[in-house]
Amino acid sequence: MLKVNDINVYYGAIHAIKGVSFEVNDGEIVTLIGANGAGKSTILNTVCGLLRSRTGSIEFLDKNLGSIPAHKIVELGMAHVPEGRRVFLQMTVEENLEMGAYTQPRSTIDPNLERVYDQFPRLKERRKQIAGTLSGGEQQMLAMGRGLMSNPKLLMLDEPSMGLAPILVEQIFDIIKRLHERGTTILLVEQNARMALSVADRGYVLETGKIVATGTGGELLRDEAVKRAYLGG
Amino acid sequence: MMTFLTNLVSGISLGSVYAIIALGYTMVYGIAKMLNFAHGDVIMVGAYISFCTTSYLALPAWVSVIFAIVVCTALGVVIEGLAYKPLRQAGSLAVLITAIGVSYFLQNAAQLIWTSNTKVFTSVVGSGSIKLFNGQLTITVAALVTVAACIIIMVALTLFTTTTKMGKAMRACSEDKGAAQLMGINVNRTISMTFAIGSALAAIAGVLLCSSYNTLIPTTGAMPGIKAFTAAVFGGIGSIPGALLGGILLGIIEVFTNSYLSSELSLAIVFGVLIVVLLVRPSGLLGKYVPEKV
Numbered sequence: 085m086l087k088v089n090d091i092n093v094y095y096g097a098i099h100a101i102k103g104v105s106f107e108v109n110d111g112e113i114v115t116l117i118g119a120n121g122a123g124k125s126t127i128l129n130t131v132c133g134l135l136r137s138r139t140g141s142i143e144f145l146d147k148n149l150g151s152i153p154a155h156k157i158v159e160l161g162m163a164h165v166p167e168g169r170r171v172f173l174q175m176t177v178e179e180n181l182e183m184g185a186y187t188q189p190r191s192t193i194d195p196n197l198e199r200v201y202d203q204f205p206r207l208k209e210r211r212k213q214i215a216g217t218l219s220g221g222e223q224q225m226l227a228m229g230r231g232l233m234s235n236p237k238l239l240m241l242d243e244p245s246m247g248l249a250p251i252l253v254e255q256i257f258d259i260i261k262r263l264h265e266r267g268t269t270i271l272l273v274e275q276n277a278r279m280a281l282s283v284a285d286r287g288y289v290l291e292t293g294k295i296v297a298t299g300t301g302g303e304l305l306r307d308e309a310v311k312r313a314y315l316g317g
Numbered sequence: 318m319m320t321f322l323t324n325l326v327s328g329i330s331l332g333s334v335y336a337i338i339a340l341g342y343t344m345v346y347g348i349a350k351m352l353n354f355a356h357g358d359v360i361m362v363g364a365y366i367s368f369c370t371t372s373y374l375a376l377p378a379w380v381s382v383i384f385a386i387v388v389c390t391a392l393g394v395v396i397e398g399l400a401y402k403p404l405r406q407a408g409s410l411a412v413l414i415t416a417i418g419v420s421y422f423l424q425n426a427a428q429l430i431w432t433s434n435t436k437v438f439t440s441v442v443g444s445g446s447i448k449l450f451n452g453q454l455t456i457t458v459a460a461l462v463t464v465a466a467c468i469i470i471m472v473a474l475t476l477f478t479t480t481t482k483m484g485k486a487m488r489a490c491s492e493d494k495g496a497a498q499l500m501g502i503n504v505n506r507t508i509s510m511t512f513a514i515g516s517a518l519a520a521i522a523g524v525l526l527c528s529s530y531n532t533l534i535p536t537t538g539a540m541p542g543i544k545a546f547t548a549a550v551f552g553g554i555g556s557i558p559g560a561l562l563g564g565i566l567l568g569i570i571e572v573f574t575n576s577y578l579s580s581e582l583s584l585a586i587v588f589g590v591l592i593v594v595l596l597v598r599p600s601g602l603l604g605k606y607v608p609e610k611v
Contacts, residue, residue: 134495158501170496172489183489186482187501234501 085110085238085269086131090140093123093130100126101137102293108238108271113264115272115280115301117314118290124273125167127290128240131271132164133157145237159187163236167243167273169227173216177207180215180226184233192235200229203259221252228259232268239263240271245279257283277314281305289314319453324576325569330460330529332568333467337522338545339552339560340474341515347491347555348511351409354416355396356519357542358423363389363520364527364537365431368438378441385520393516394509402505420539427535440528459528466521471561474514478557487511491555544571547591553604562602 086108093101101123108114116124129135131142133154142149149157163184172180181200185193201208204225210218215226224244231239241260245253257279264270264283274280281287281301289297289310297310304310338360345353363385370381400419404412445458478484489497490507498504519538526541527533544567552563570590574583594602 132499134498153503154498155501155503158499164499166496166499170493170499172492172496174492175485175488179485179488182482182485183497183500183502186486230500 085145086271087143088127088131088140089142091127091130091137091142092139093126093135093137095126100293101130103140104290104293104295105140106288106295106298108269111264111267111269112285113260113270113272113283115274115284115287116290117274117277117280117287117304119314120275121292122290123293124290125242126293128164128166128242128271128273132162132240158234161235161237162240163231163234163238164240165227165231165242165244167246169220169223171215171218171223171226171230174214176212176214177218177226178211180230181207181211181233184230187234193233196233196235200232203232203262204229221248221255224248224252224256225259228256232263236268238269238271240273242273243275244272245274245276253279277310278305319450320576322454324572326454326456326460328569328572329565330457330463330568331572332548332565333463334522334526334529334541334564335545335548335567336467336561336564337470337518337525338541339549339564340470340557341518341522342546342549343552343554343556343560344487344511345515346549348487349397349401349508351401351412352416352546353401353512353515354413354542354546355419355423356515357538357540357545358420358427359389359392359396359516359519359538360523360526360542361427361533361535361538362392362423363523364438364533365427365436366520367441367524368436368527368533371439371441372436382441382521382524385524386517389516389520389523390513393512393519396516397509397512402508405505424535424539431535433535436533438527438531438533440531441524442528457529459525463525463529466525467561467564470518470521471557474557483507483510544587547587550601551591551594553601556601556603559601559603 088107089105090103091101092103104127116127118124126135130137133149133152144160144162147160172183181197182193185196206222207225207229210222215223218226228244244256248256253276260270260272261283272280272284281304284301286300287304288295289304297304297307299307341356342353345351366385366388367381370376370384371378396419400415401412404415440459442458442462447456449456478488486502487507489500489502490504494504523538545564548563548567549560551567552559567587571583571587574586
């Protein structure tokens with residue numbers, strides 16, 4: 085579904101992503117794990133078109149994303165739930181969800197809203213509330229719900245557990261599993277490596293802009309080097 | 318008492334013009350995060366277009382208003398596309414200086430085309446007036462039309478930003494352009510659209526302003542532009558109701574100072590009030606501050 089081939093991304097003179105290649109197949113959960121600053125978010129931002137790679141290619145559903153602007157990539161069926169949630173704080177919950185369906189025909193908005201409310205009953209209770217008044221966990225649910233409003237074929241989640249209480253982290257991962265069961269392909273970026281690997285089909289380990297290990301979720305969980313570096317021994 | 322009422326009416330009317338201009342500043346600032354100092358000069362262009370349509374082409378006043386709106390809308394989009402869009406990634410200082418450059422460009426272009434001689438602008442709404450309280454209180458039709466236009470524009474814009482898809486997309490862009498792009502919103506088109514709306518409003522403001530003051534020179538838009546900018550900051554830049562409140566208050570303060578103190582002091586007091594408001598409430602009267610959760 086998604087094929088990333090040898091991308092190099094720079095922030096000015098800083099070489100942030102160094103020749104990274106990976107792929108996500110239809111129906112998989114794939115996770116990118118790594119320490120702070122390893123380049124996980126940079127990769128997602130490059131895939132969705134907010135940043136550009138100097139080399140290589142990114143193919144999504146056999147289409148080269150090369151020069152397609154970010155707002156057009158969404159139309160192809162890719163939704164990105166960015167790091168730090170970035171919900172529209174001054175808009176209501178429902179308006180946020182409507183923005184998620186911006187590229188969708190009007191007729192699909194209501195059924196999609198129902199589906200998202202079904203998935204996140206809390207959002208339904210608060211649908212007229214301004215997003216800025218929601219708790220962190222609720223904002224994360226809103227960000228995920230907003231991403232789902234475009235009926236994405238590929239959902240990219242950037243640190244969905246960041247800053248959340250452990251009980252909420254469990255909830256978020258339950259939701260990720262449920263989405264996966266319903267057939268959504270997911271690319272998950274996480275610092276919480278143990279959680280991420282336990283739900284993922286496959287994972288890639290990133291270190292200072294390079295992929296240093298890859299395998300199934302189980303393999304990486306048992307890998308000695310990964311254990312030492314990311315799973316606390 | 319009647320002087321007070323007369324002043325109040327003309328203050329509200331002048332304030333309505335400031336409010337309409339301030340909307341242009343505030344919307345552009347809200348979405349493009351830039352101060353478009355050429356906005357005041359778009360007002361002047363609108364007034365000249367209306368003037369030419371009625372004086373040289375002898376077309377009716379309402380046609381001249383539509384002409385002015387069309388020309389200014391196009392002008393706003395062209396200015397944004399040629400002058401500001403290439404600077405999207407540049408620092409805000411570069412954009413600010415460019416805006417000042419565009420402002421001088423428009424003033425000088427107007428001087429080339431229309432010369433610096435004062436044109437007598439005939440009010441587009443006639444020179445009629447209504448007398449109340451046995452003729453003690455006179456309200457001009459121009460003042461009434463100005464206030465009515467301001468109310469209609471406010472209601473229309475509020476409905477636009479809260480109920481239409483494009484309007485909501487604008488609010489999304491004003492909060493977070495990156496996240497808006499991730500929703501599939503074309504940010505560049507949204508910014509152009511904002512300039513189009515702001516410039517259309519500038520055309521209306523120009524015609525209304527000159528209908529009340531009847532004179533027109535290439536720098537006509539400069540001072541009202543700066544005052545309206547003050548009004549926008551005063552009310553809380555980025556906020557639509559703030560532009561209305563700031564504009565009306567500024568108009569009233571200005572007229573009352575002119576009438577009761579002295580016209581020399583009016584600018585000093587207007588800007589003095591701004592300084593006080595900013596010291597007490599840095600985000601302006603209605604400026605929003607929503608704490609971000611981390």
